[in-house]
Amino acid sequence: MIDIDWRQVFSQIALYFGAALIALVCGFPLLWMVLTSVRPDRDILTATPKFWSFDYHWQHYVNLFDLTDFHIYFVNSITVAGSATLFTIFVATLAAYGITRFRFGGRNAIAAGMLFTYMFAPILIIVPFYILMRSAGLVNSKLGLVFAYTTFSLPFSMWLLRAFFQSIPLDLEEAAMTDGASRPKAVALVIVPLALPGVIAVSIFTFIVAWNDYLFARVLINDNELKTLPIGMDDLYNATVTDWGMMMAGGVVITIPALVFFILVQRYLIAGWGAGAVKG
């Protein structure tokens, strides 16, 4: 006869029930967005909303791409977020490496001070930032936005990568150097692959920051051709008549790249790469 520990069974059931509840609460708006995006207009604005309706169509998506500049915003967002991510990884990797591997005055102060930059809400620094960008001639340009997102995500990225680099034994790098690698090669071939989970985490963080940003883009960008998705969508919302079906279709399309990106990289986030490197 199998001895069943009922207390454990119940605690498991309670745990999964709780998790399902949280998932439902978080997931419901997303589900509603998807459903609305494929619903005819007459079913969207109705006194008695129906959860399921069997009259689905793709017209909102067609309208989104045919009647608006959504595709321009989409390409802009991808370009800006992608560039900001690559640039941040490059700069944060070099900075974190420098701070962990070289000894120089103020090293610890820099490391400790990195996160202080987040004490200021973005809205506080947006005006000085605008003035700075204007004097650099970067207002109303994608490059200006890339710099904006990089400055915002860099401190956290450096701080995170620093912790990863600190956990990689110095011996590995020295082994690569005695094996005939120059320092940049040792970093590229040994250190960065081992810090990959950190690099991935940094890239997710930066991509999401850049992809979701409304504030910097609103202040720095005027031309319609340079708008990113959040401000482009906002302008669609503020147009004379709000087409809710199309708005929701836009919402779905905005969510997809972030989702795909996350699914692609999340398996690299799994820790444990470092096991077996040194004694143990």
Add this chain to the structure above:
Amino acid sequence: MSSIELRNLSKSFGDVPAVRGIDLAITDGEFIVLVGPSGCGKTTTLRMIAGLESVSGGAIAFDGEEVNRLPPKGRDIAMVFQSYALYPHMTVFANMAFGLRLSGVDRAQIGERVRAAAELLNISELLRRRPRELSGGQRQRVAMGRAIVRQPRAFLFDEPLSNLDANLRAQMRVEIKRLHSQLRTTVVYVTHDQVEAMTLADRIVVMRDGVIVQSGPPEEVYRQPVDRFVAGFIGAPKMNFLPARLAAENGALSLRIGEGEAEIRLPASDALAGRLGEDVEIGLRPEHLSMRTPGEDTEPGRSFPFPVEVVEPLGAETLVFTTVAGAEVVARCDPELHPRPGDRLTAVVDTAHLHLIDPESGRVLER
């Protein structure tokens, strides 16, 4: 292969000197072991040879050419680290091939050389595994394989066996020795284990506080230590040290141990004539004391009573311990004697191998 020369080499970390002007000429194909206690500067010296540590003063030369400013990459040396330092994201094959790939060796030759080295080290079946799937001993072999495939001008070993258990350590010691006799590449090997130093080295270099105290073949360092530190550091069990006073007696020399607990006579010596009446320290290796049971010949003037306090049977030999003049004394003894604590044995001293040490300077005195 290559000769390595250290000329007045020194290194400081801030105000703290780690290596203070050492001179050492390592000939082509020689197996040098740098040995000493923690903090003696041996690892720093090795790291300077590797190019991982900058040089504060003096010079390092490979084949007569100064390499002080050359990065590790340009020195063509291979290093085996204490932690093995295998690249965890690469297979064993890729680990071993890493250096060859960097130097642009073609794929076919890389495969050939890696497989040859793997065969030499008995790790052929591990080539597809990753470091985390290997045992400590296997990792150690891979680390050595990674060094061997490069066919460098010198191998540098930084305490490579200290993370292995005793059995494996003994086995790897033999393998390293065998490898060296096959490859005949210059080796600089750092350890704090005097057994490794004795068994592996063509020449032992004993270091202390950043300087070389003595350098020579293992036999010589063991038999003719220059001072109390080397005498005590090399050899296991350690050399015995006994306080004594030097006196003249009937044209011979006499050593009174402690408060006259025992007396040992030595032939007269001009070198020691000036030290009569002074305190000295006797240094005696455990194998230079032979045990006699009561009733056996005891040779007066060459022996002292040895009341056994502790017995350590090791199989092939038995160690017996006692206290003489406040100092612990250990002797090797024939296990057939079956000594037991409380036995009143007599220790006969092999005076030919007795060292006299100046208690102030610690130098071994000429006899």
